[in-house]
Structures are given as structure tokens and as C-alpha cells.
Amino acid sequence: MTLSNSRFLFSAAGLALASLLPEQAAIAQSAAPATITVQVNKPGGAIPKNMYGLFFEDINFAADGGLYPELVKNKSFETDDHLIGWKAVKGAAGLESYIVSSDRPISATNNHFLRLSAKAGGADAGFVNEGFRGMGVKQNAEYTFSVYARRGPGSVSGMTVTLEETRRPGPGPETPPSGQALAQAQITGLTNEWKKYTVVLKPSATAARARLKLTLDGAGTADIDVVSLFPKDTWMNRENGLRPDIVQLLKDMKPGFLRFPGGCIVEGITLDNRYQWKETIGDVAARKPIINRWNKEFKHRYTPDYYQSFGLGFFEYFQLSEDIGAEPLPILNVGMACQFNSAELAPISAAKGPNAAGQGDEPTLETFIQDALDLIEFANGPATSTWGAKRVAMGHPAPFNLKMIGIGNEQWGPQYLERYEPFSKAVKAKYPNIQLVSSVGPSPDGDLFDKATFKMRELKAEFIDEHYYAKPEWFRQNASRYDKYPRSGPKIFAGEYAAQSVAIASPDNKNSWDCAISEAAFMTGLERNSDVVGMASYAPMLAHVDAWQWTPNMIWFDNLNVYGTVNYYVQLLFSQNKGTSMLPVQLPGNAKNGADNLFTSAVTDAPTGDVIVKLVNYSTTPRAVKVNLAGAKKVGKTGRALVMACDDLSVQNSIQEPKKLAPKEGQFAVSGSTVNYTLAPNSFTVLRIPAKK
Structure with a gap:
């Protein structure tokens, strides 16, 4: 089931039965609705302002090559292998020699640079930088190139800077791929002292795997350092700004906190x-x-x-x-x-x-x-x-x-x-x-966890950071984890969690709907216990599709595009609809949350007056529910529903289909203080009902 962003109108019974398969509609019509009572007149504690947030770690090229949009890899030649990311361009009459030197560097902290010597200047006398799995550049966008340079012996008058699209590897080990020039500029006026030079490059076409080529103009020696190619289009147009499409996805979540820089x-x-x-x-x-x-943690994703x-x-x-x-x-x-x-x-x-x-x-x-x-x-x-x-x-x-x-x-x-x-x-x-x-360690249970938790309570710690990486079923089975936690003492920070479709750290883990809907089920338990759980964040946050070490991740990107996974949209729905106060929820027969794979939580939102009910139906069949808003007054006649639903639990979003499964918004009828609604199979639903106690 592919969901779009268009609005639609639900029937009075909730999800329009016409949208279900005939056999599903018959089941929905015949089954007695599960009655869920939300105590609107008995609000609990306040939902923490920072309840849902973000966890950032520089893994999967999340910073360099990702959120931080510098396009040149190893721009200052300060890595252990000083020429990582760089390759020489050597022709018969071109580059004669090159060396990474520390002779009179720019500074004590930036004490390595590249010295080039050419028999003759031209296209065969220089170096290229490959970027981070290539350089993503957009047609007619502006990119600021800068370099520190100085002239040595000889007659080098300047440098030619070329941004070119890569095509195929050349025949020799030092011959980079050849490609069509996308933009070109000249650097002139070199002196025998370090000086910064800047030009703007404007590509004639879009390319996902461009490269930067620097060649000497004239015979002789020149030194280069701090080579940069930076897009002008950054978040808030800052000179050292961040990649705006990624930041926008983060801001859209309305996060309560940002944890950084990791992680390990x-x-x-x-x-x-x-x-x-x-x-x-x-x-x-x-x-x-x-x-x-x-860089070398996983043999299956070796990234030196x-x-x-x-x-x-x-x-x-x-x-x-x-x-x-x-x-x-x-x-x-x-x-x-x-x-x-x-x-x-x-x-x-x-x-x-x-x-x-x-x-x-x-x-x-x-x-x-x-x-x-x-x-x-x-x-x-x-x-x-x-x-x-x-x-x-x-x-x-x-x-x-x-x-x-x-x-x-x-x-x-x-x-x-x-x-x-x-x-x-x-x-x-x-x-x-x-x-x-x-x-309290990497595991959410066991002897070390228990001892650390006991000690932190003894020390009156303010937040205990619990992490959970486990199979999807663990998250559904532990939706009531915090129901019996002590209501006093340290708050819980659910600092890292993500359902693992295969196994922890497996390269075959997927950002599937099965994982995301199971996380949604677990998060209803976090929300119902927000007097105990003060903060929560999915992890890891970012991953480059060509340069990752760990999967699953919340947001994936390549050099030009970014998309939110189905897990991202679950996080977004919780964060955008967190409300201000908890509301007690009672399932039929006082059943435990998650009984018969029905999971729920509810909050009230003071600024809007809405009651917000979150419902997870982890079932292959539709489920009729009856939501009673106990003690509610002045209930509106129409509510809003935000729905993620798909029969296929293996469905994923991708670069090609970034919103294959994303929230779909619609309306539903409200009768007095009662909402009759039919939950779609394998669905996560957020109901916003205008109501005042």
C-alpha cells in the first residue's frame, strides 16, 4: 500500500471501508470494536519538553561527506596517509615530482602541505581530489573554491582549477578517471609567501560524482594547502554552514534535544x-x-x-x-x-x-x-x-x-x-x-546493567542512559517496560534504540516497516510513562548510501539527495504530536498495553486543546476501535488522522522512492465524546480530536 501526502476524508467509522480489501471490510464490519477509554478529565504529569530528540554520531560519513558539506577530502594533507583522497596527474611533459612537506608550513597545527614540481605546466601537471565517494554538484549552483598557495623556484604563474565529471578509471595506477569539465577558473598572482586565493565555480551540469582537478600553469614548483570546495547554498547561508536538505529534515521533527558528538x-x-x-x-x-x-571496525564495511x-x-x-x-x-x-x-x-x-x-x-x-x-x-x-x-x-x-x-x-x-x-x-x-x-552500559538488562542502575539511583543521578538494539519483537514485547519502574529517582534517557531486522550490527539490517511499527509500539510505552522517561532518541541518525558502516539508520543520503526512512516518519509523528500532559488509557478488560498486538497512548495538547491518541495495530487484519473520551467537554465534530499503514512489513523508503511509506493525513467524524475508528492492518495512527475537559 503506497501512501501519498494528499488529504482524504474518512467515513464516520474511521478508515473508509471502501479502501480495504472486501474480506478485510467484512472483518472490520463484523468484529466488535475494542473500547479504549481515555481519561481526559484525569490528566497525569507533564510531557517533558525535550521528550523526543536526536542522536548524532559521526558514523556512516554523517559529518564529513554528509551534514558537513565540504567537498574536498583531506583538504590540509594532515591525515596519517597524507595523500588520502588525492591522486597525481602525470603526463610525459607534465608533473615531474611531488612530496608532502613540512618546510615552513602555514602554522604549527597545520604543518603539512603538498609541493608540486612540473617540467611544464598544463593538464598533465597536477593533482585531483576524489571527494567523499565523489563530489555532488548541482547545475548553476555556486561553489567557493579556496586554497593557500605559494610559488617556489621556476616560473609557475598560477593554477587552473577544474571541476569535472568522472567517467571511468584510467589505465594506470596514478591516472584518475577522465571526465568532462563542468567548471573552470584560474588562480593567478602567486608569491613566495603563503596567501589564500578564492574563486567561485558554477557547474554547467549536475553530477553526483564529480572531482576537483588542480594543475600548474608554467614550469617550476608550487606549494598548496587547505584546499576547499564549499557550496554557497548552506543552512542559513553560513560560510561554514551545513547541508540544508539534511538540516531541514532534522528541524521538521521539532526535536527537544540534540545529543552529540556520539557515540563511541x-x-x-x-x-x-x-x-x-x-x-x-x-x-x-x-x-x-x-x-x-x-574506519576499520567492521571487516564487511572496511573504510580506511x-x-x-x-x-x-x-x-x-x-x-x-x-x-x-x-x-x-x-x-x-x-x-x-x-x-x-x-x-x-x-x-x-x-x-x-x-x-x-x-x-x-x-x-x-x-x-x-x-x-x-x-x-x-x-x-x-x-x-x-x-x-x-x-x-x-x-x-x-x-x-x-x-x-x-x-x-x-x-x-x-x-x-x-x-x-x-x-x-x-x-x-x-x-x-x-x-x-x-x-x-549504565550498552545492554538494557543483565548483571552489569542492574548494578550500574542501583549505583546511579544511590548517587541520585538525574538521567540514566539506556540503550536498546534488538529484534523488532523485543520492542513490541517491552512496550510496558516502564510501567513498573520506580516513579521517583533518576529519569530514563532512552538514548539509543533501533530495531534490528536481522541481528545487532548485521550489514543485512533493513529500515523496514516491521522495524518502524515495532518501534512505534515501544514508543507508546515511553509516552505513557513520560513521568519516568524524560528523553528518547533513535540511533544512529545519518548514513551515506555509499559509505556506511552500520545499519539501520534514521536518515539516508547520497551526494545530492536525502530521504527519511519509515523509522524517521514514526519518530516525526511522535515528536510533532507529543502534547503537553499524559492521559490515562484503559484497554478492554484492563488489558496490558500490547495485548492482542494493540498498543496505545494518549496525551492532551494545551495550546490546541486537542486530545491526541496514538494507536498501533500490529495485525494483518483491520481493527475496529471505540475511543471514549471520559470527562471531555466541548468536543469538536471533526478530527484529524495521521496514518502510516502497509500490508507489506518489509517495505522501505529509498533514494528512488523517498516517500513510498510516509504519513497520510485525513479527517474523521466525532460523535459526542466517542470516536469510532477502524485501524488499517499493520498501521500506526495518530488521532487528533478537538476536546476540552
């Missing part, structure tokens, strides 16, 4: 490889890249060219949070490398010699605590403070109003607990109003 990249494979936020702010050209811990450039750094994360109306939730290292990798630990006491890389003193827990305190000052401090001044210098005088941070990501065991306690005490001593998100 917070920890790193080793502590030397950990995410250090201080290295990601300031001048973009001076930010030093590091290897991405996901995956680095983090940090063009998207902590300042940009805070800015993005502000842009989309989300509370920032940075996650900080607690002195532990990823326990699935080296499990390296920073000592709790004074430094004890060289670190894992043999460089200087090993960082202690105090190093990580100070990083957290400095981050809060960077986000919230005045211009007169050390780190607040750095935020102001980057163009944001007002504080970012940071209210919460996470201590560690998905860590477990006594090593985490003995570091968490002094870390949390130090943060609270200086910033008592900052709320802390605490880890």
Missing part, C-alpha cells in the same frame, strides 16, 4: 584517539583531523579513508541545536577508551608517565573533568571568561544556555563507576544546575 567516537579506540572538543573550535583551517574510530576533519565541531553543534530549537546535550569522555576496543583507562590520580602513544604525560581523570568544566564555560560563560571569550570570538556573544551534559558513553563496570563519582561531584560543585546523564 567520544571514547576513541584509544585515549589518544578520543574526541577532544577543544581541538574542534576556532579557525576551521587550523583544526587537526584524526582517524575516525569507525574515514577521518574526522572537525569542520563540524562543538561550536557548530551548539549552533545547530539552536537553529533547530533543540537543547544541546554534549557527551564527554570520562577517562575511558571504548571498552569494545582497547578499554584504556586514564588513571584517577596523578600522571604516571607516557601515554599510549609515548608522548608526554598520560592524562588523568582531572584532565577530563577540567575539559567538562571548560566546556560549560565555553557554552555559558561571559565574554570576560577564558572559554566564553572563545565562543564570542567565533561569532556568538550570547550564551548557548547549556543545561545538561553526559558523562561517558555506554560505559560499564566498576571502572566507570569509580570515575563517574568524582567527575559528577566536581561538575556539581561548580555548576549545581547542570543536569547529568549517566551511563
Whole structure:
């Protein structure tokens, strides 16, 4: 069943029976409706303002090659293999030699550059950059090319910059694919000192896999560094802005929070490889890249060219949070490398010699605590403070109003607990109003989970971060997980979850409707228990269709297009319809939520006066329901329905069919305080009923 975005009118019985197959219509007409009572006159606690949010991690080329739209890979030659992403163009009378040099670099932090020497200038004397699985460029759009360059011995007068469409690989190992020129410009006036040169390229055609070619004009030597090709069309037209089509999908969700920068990249494979936020702010050209811990994690998705450039750094994360109306939730290292990798630990006491890389003193827990305190000052401090001044210098005088941070990501065991306690005490001593998100490990059950949860309750933690990656049936079976949780103590942050159609981390997992509708069933349980569950986010958020390491993911993209999965639209429906207060819901015979594969939750929305009822029918047949709005007054005669339904549980959206299954909106009749409605097979339905208690 393919759904469109067009409006349609439901019959008084809800979903028009004419839209069902004849045998389904007969079942719907004959079956007694399941009565669902919503206690409109007995509202429960407030729905947390930040209930549904976003989890970002730089996995699957989510940042470089994705949300961060720089088109040049390894623009500063600072990766371990300094020429990743680059290939020489060598002809008989062209490029004579090349070397990555550190002779009088631009700066101490950007201390590598490419030196080219040519026997003669021209098309055979230069280098090409492949981009991130190619460069996606659009016809007549504008792209700012910039480079730092200087002239050496010889008569090099400048450079020719060409954006060209790739066609097929050339015959030799150093011969890149050849292609038609899409745009071309000249760089002139080189001197013997570093200088930045800028031109605008305007492609004559759209290409998903273009490349950038730089060739010398004249014989001799020239040095190049910080080579950039950046689209002018960015979110809010910022110079170092983000990809607007992806940001728009995020903003459309009306997210309550943005958790960043991960995920396991917070920890790193080793502590030397950990995410250090201080290295990601300031001048973009001076930010030093590091290897991405996901580059060699999975043999089935081996990605040795995956680095983090940090063009998207902590300042940009805070800015993005502000842009989309989300509370920032940075996650900080607690002195532990990823326990699935080296499990390296920073000592709790004074430094004890060289670190894992043999460089200087090993960082202690105090190093990580100070990083957290400095981050809060960077986000919230005045211009007169050390780190607040750095935020102001980057163009944001007002504080970012940071209210919460996470201590560690998905860590477990006594090593985490003995570091968490002094870390949390130090943060609270200086910033008592900052709320802390605490880890209880990667699994939602088991001995380590139980011990960590007990300890966090003992320490009066504010949020406990629970993660669930499991088969779709687990999510349906656990829709009542929080019904019997303690109503006091730490709130739950459902920080990472996604149904796995095959198995955890399997490359064969799909973003199927079976997964998404099962997540919807689980989310009715989160919503019904929003006095316990304070925040929730699907994970991971983004993936490049040609460069992913993990699946499933909420949003997929290529170099030109982006689409939301069916899972994305489930998240969107919950987030856009979260309401302001819980309403008690009673199923027939006081049955448990999920009985007979019927799942439901209800809220009231103060600004509109609507009662919002969410219903999941995980069944191959239609289901008649009767919704009684107990205690409701002044009920309107017409309600709105948002429906996702498909007989085929394996259906997915794609680049080619981005809305194959997406919410379909319509209207239905309301009779007094009663709604009679027929749920489609395998459906997730949101009913908005105008009603006041």
C-alpha cells in the first residue's frame, strides 16, 4: 500500500471501508470494536519538553561527506596517509615530482602541505581530489573554491582549477578517471609567501560524482594547502554552514534535544584517539583531523579513508541545536577508551608517565573533568571568561544556555563507576544546575546493567542512559517496560534504540516497516510513562548510501539527495504530536498495553486543546476501535488522522522512492465524546480530536 501526502476524508467509522480489501471490510464490519477509554478529565504529569530528540554520531560519513558539506577530502594533507583522497596527474611533459612537506608550513597545527614540481605546466601537471565517494554538484549552483598557495623556484604563474565529471578509471595506477569539465577558473598572482586565493565555480551540469582537478600553469614548483570546495547554498547561508536538505529534515521533527558528538567516537579506540572538543573550535583551517574510530571496525564495511576533519565541531553543534530549537546535550569522555576496543583507562590520580602513544604525560581523570568544566564555560560563560571569550570570538556573544551534559558513553563496570563519582561531584560543585546523564552500559538488562542502575539511583543521578538494539519483537514485547519502574529517582534517557531486522550490527539490517511499527509500539510505552522517561532518541541518525558502516539508520543520503526512512516518519509523528500532559488509557478488560498486538497512548495538547491518541495495530487484519473520551467537554465534530499503514512489513523508503511509506493525513467524524475508528492492518495512527475537559 503506497501512501501519498494528499488529504482524504474518512467515513464516520474511521478508515473508509471502501479502501480495504472486501474480506478485510467484512472483518472490520463484523468484529466488535475494542473500547479504549481515555481519561481526559484525569490528566497525569507533564510531557517533558525535550521528550523526543536526536542522536548524532559521526558514523556512516554523517559529518564529513554528509551534514558537513565540504567537498574536498583531506583538504590540509594532515591525515596519517597524507595523500588520502588525492591522486597525481602525470603526463610525459607534465608533473615531474611531488612530496608532502613540512618546510615552513602555514602554522604549527597545520604543518603539512603538498609541493608540486612540473617540467611544464598544463593538464598533465597536477593533482585531483576524489571527494567523499565523489563530489555532488548541482547545475548553476555556486561553489567557493579556496586554497593557500605559494610559488617556489621556476616560473609557475598560477593554477587552473577544474571541476569535472568522472567517467571511468584510467589505465594506470596514478591516472584518475577522465571526465568532462563542468567548471573552470584560474588562480593567478602567486608569491613566495603563503596567501589564500578564492574563486567561485558554477557547474554547467549536475553530477553526483564529480572531482576537483588542480594543475600548474608554467614550469617550476608550487606549494598548496587547505584546499576547499564549499557550496554557497548552506543552512542559513553560513560560510561554514551545513547541508540544508539534511538540516531541514532534522528541524521538521521539532526535536527537544540534540545529543552529540556520539557515540563511541567520544571514547576513541584509544585515549589518544578520543574526541577532544577543544581541538574542534576556532579557525576551521587550523583544526587537526584524526582517524575516525569507525574506519576499520567492521571487516564487511572496511573504510580506511574515514577521518574526522572537525569542520563540524562543538561550536557548530551548539549552533545547530539552536537553529533547530533543540537543547544541546554534549557527551564527554570520562577517562575511558571504548571498552569494545582497547578499554584504556586514564588513571584517577596523578600522571604516571607516557601515554599510549609515548608522548608526554598520560592524562588523568582531572584532565577530563577540567575539559567538562571548560566546556560549560565555553557554552555559558561571559565574554570576560577564558572559554566564553572563545565562543564570542567565533561569532556568538550570547550564551548557548547549556543545561545538561553526559558523562561517558555506554560505559560499564566498576571502572566507570569509580570515575563517574568524582567527575559528577566536581561538575556539581561548580555548576549545581547542570543536569547529568549517566551511563549504565550498552545492554538494557543483565548483571552489569542492574548494578550500574542501583549505583546511579544511590548517587541520585538525574538521567540514566539506556540503550536498546534488538529484534523488532523485543520492542513490541517491552512496550510496558516502564510501567513498573520506580516513579521517583533518576529519569530514563532512552538514548539509543533501533530495531534490528536481522541481528545487532548485521550489514543485512533493513529500515523496514516491521522495524518502524515495532518501534512505534515501544514508543507508546515511553509516552505513557513520560513521568519516568524524560528523553528518547533513535540511533544512529545519518548514513551515506555509499559509505556506511552500520545499519539501520534514521536518515539516508547520497551526494545530492536525502530521504527519511519509515523509522524517521514514526519518530516525526511522535515528536510533532507529543502534547503537553499524559492521559490515562484503559484497554478492554484492563488489558496490558500490547495485548492482542494493540498498543496505545494518549496525551492532551494545551495550546490546541486537542486530545491526541496514538494507536498501533500490529495485525494483518483491520481493527475496529471505540475511543471514549471520559470527562471531555466541548468536543469538536471533526478530527484529524495521521496514518502510516502497509500490508507489506518489509517495505522501505529509498533514494528512488523517498516517500513510498510516509504519513497520510485525513479527517474523521466525532460523535459526542466517542470516536469510532477502524485501524488499517499493520498501521500506526495518530488521532487528533478537538476536546476540552
